[in-house]
């Protein structure tokens with residue numbers, strides 16, 4: 001067991017864990033942030049996607065000792081009371097079915113939009129290639145990412 | 161005041177809400193569904209609760225498990241519509257699991273909508289009539305001039321009262337006679353048929369949704385469970401000291417196999433959820449118990465384990481197909497003479513489909529808290545589970561630990577996918593036994609490998625098809641030999657023909673036989689059981705016949721349907737050839753069937769009837785010289801009666817098409833000597849977003865009863881795709897998945 005200092009969703013905290021424990025299980029079992037999901041444990045399905053310094057990573061294969069930046073999970077994606085544009089678009093397009101994969105889909109899409117505010121279909125497909133959805137919500141996922149991109153750009157326009 | 165009325169239709173209780181509001185509670189005998197392999201639910205009765213608070217908030221309690229099929233949104237829409245509520249004023253809360261109040265709370269077989277439509281409508285109409293009664297008193301007007309809409313009761317003079325203002329007085333109104341209730345004209349619907357977003361979308365999009373796997377309790381322990389890789393083996397001993405010495409591990413022990421947990425009051429579950437022998441590991445977090453699981457060294461007793469081998473099943477089935485025979489399920493007309501008549505053309509084709517797994521995105525898990533009897537209190541248990549039939553786990557607690565059902569509290573959580581898998585509670589049996597042993601709250605989570613290995617698979621199978629085409633290019637005889645499996649001493653769910661299929665009901669000269677082989681590999685219901693495989697065979701073979709006859713596939717398929725009729729006269733759950741023809745024609749029209757396409761591209765057609773739904777699909781594929789294929793577009797025409805939630809309905813159809821494509825293109829489970837050979841998603845892939853076709857969905861909203869849409873759009877997909885691949889390449893695919901036939905989905 002070792003102690004790790006982390007910044008998760010803008011909050012500084014300390015957690016005691018085996019250095020090899022993947023970030024996923026630290027989040028879920030130790031910090032009770034259960035929005036991040038377990039699907040496969042081998043970086044195949046994307047259910048466990050979180051951000052480290054804004055980049056989407058598979059938390060099921062990242063040991064806690066290797067976490068080297070600020071962590072954002074689905075619980076921290078909204079900016080205070082304001083939903084992230086992707087979350088708004090997800091609701092607007094009625095994307096979820098069972099909902100289990102959706103946090104991972106949204107987190108992956110969020111890091112895409114941060115680096116590419118106007119992605120094409122094929123850029124969306126490439127970014128989301130690692131996120132499975134057994135319920136088959138891919139069509140609405142694509143639409144929602146496009147819609148979110150338009151909100152995202154409108155917001156950024158308003159701020160600048 | 162509180163009034164109770166009992167009659168043929170319902171038992172209705174009205175009460176005043178604390179703080180002055182209306183609470184309606186209604187118990188209705190729901191329609192009893194026929195119990196066959198395609199219909200999972202036999203519902204006894206269900207309760208519906210609706211509350212109207214003085215501030216106008218309308219609360220509807222949803223008692224059906226939500227697994228992505230949208231029932232938690234669509235059923236309340238029906239109540240709100242008939243009541244005259246504004247959808248924005250409605251909140252939907254989960255009803256507690258309580259057999260005495262809510263009856264059988266279950267989901268399966270696409271039956272939730274047909275079972276509950278009338279119930280919901282009556283509930284809404286009852287509330288509406290009581291609100292109108294209250295408005296008549298308050299406004300001192302005749303009822304006749306009053307109408308409920310937008311959460312208001314409006315008088316023809318223009319005067320109105322809100323539902324909130326009326327709620328308290330409404331609670332004192334006489335309950336309308338159910339026989340006298342009138343219902344809205346569907347043409348005036350303002351909620352039913354519109355697109356309404358899922359009521360849980362916000363909590364899902366923000367990561368707040370509670371699935372079974374998210375349960376967290378004070379002092380909760382985490383568990384893993386390891387069964388024999390050879391299905392049905394039991395543990396004799398294991399490296400106990402080493403495992404118990406590992407960091408984060410608090411206990412480890414063997415569980416003996418136990419048949420008792422297989423006992424189930426629902427016939428189709430009988431014998432399924434038996435506790436399998438294995439090793440339980442209990443510890444401080446999920447990762448520690450998974451780590452320890454990887455270090456297990458177990459001596460197994462495999463004397464009664466499965467020796468099933470997929471490759472042997474294939475050779476045996478080919479042999480059986482050659483020998484012919486089998487149990488005769490149907491014998492209409494002179495099949496043999498048509499098959500041997502030298503004026504006719506004959507054809508024989510052997511089809512094969514593999515076992516597949518459910519792979520719900522949320523691996524199986526369950527949490528149980530056993531509390532030993534103290535101070536006059538009996539033994540009790542709390543169980544947290546995402547399940548298609550949550551109350552059933554009480555039976556398991558009773559059979560394994562002797563806890564009386566009234567002392568078991570079930571907490572039903574959202575399901576991260578069901579598809580039939582979460583109808584069987586073998587994983588619940590494991591954690592019930594583990595918690596009983598350690599007397600603590602324990603969450604059991606399966607690894608993905610556990611989830612795949614310990615599935616109740618869709619049964620693989622084979623069909624040997626023969627037919628004759630007469631000199632006029634018409635079907636002269638159909639001869640179908642289904643070679644499937646018995647599991648647990650009876651027909652495996654989804655194996656064999658149910659009896660309502662096209663070939664079993666609609667043909668004049670047809671023979672259907674069935675040979676079942678015994679297996680030990682567990683099989684269960686998998687999204688559209690039976691239909692999802694038989695559709696591939698039936699609709700591919702019909703395309704083969706059309707080609708043999710030199711006919712256009714569309715024209716041939718419509719001709720086969722014959723005159724417009726219910727094939728089982730008077731049974732609205734049977735195939736209606738008129739509805740079939742209509743969806744086939746609509747799909748053809750929307751897809752521009754027969755249009756000229758460049759080389760390497762083609763269309764494929766299919767139709768399938770199941771779950772009282774009529775669905776036609778046309779796939780457009782392109783195939784390159786290396787057999788990389790892309791499904792560019794799928795046009796779907798569906799008749800499931802009036803659509804409740806258009807957004808949910810389209811989502812179900814699109815999801816079914818994608819799920820169907822993923823399965824037929826990529827997935828198979830194989831086993832050798834009883835061991836399942838696929839371990840995780842690297843060996844059992846799921847289709848990725850880039851392969852997603854455009855899916856155009858068209859509904860024929862016929863006047864028949866609304867029926868469910870969670871399953872029936874899946875079966876026609878596979879044959880539509882393989883028929884299109886044939887049209888593009890001349891290669892007939894008679895075995896799934898396509899990845900095994902050299903065709904790669906891009």
Ligand code: FES
Nearest residue numbers: 039040041046060
């Ligand atoms: S759980 Fe991490 S990718 Fe599947």
Ligand code: FES
Nearest residue numbers: 098099133134135
């Ligand atoms: S919504 Fe169910 S897995 Fe994606």
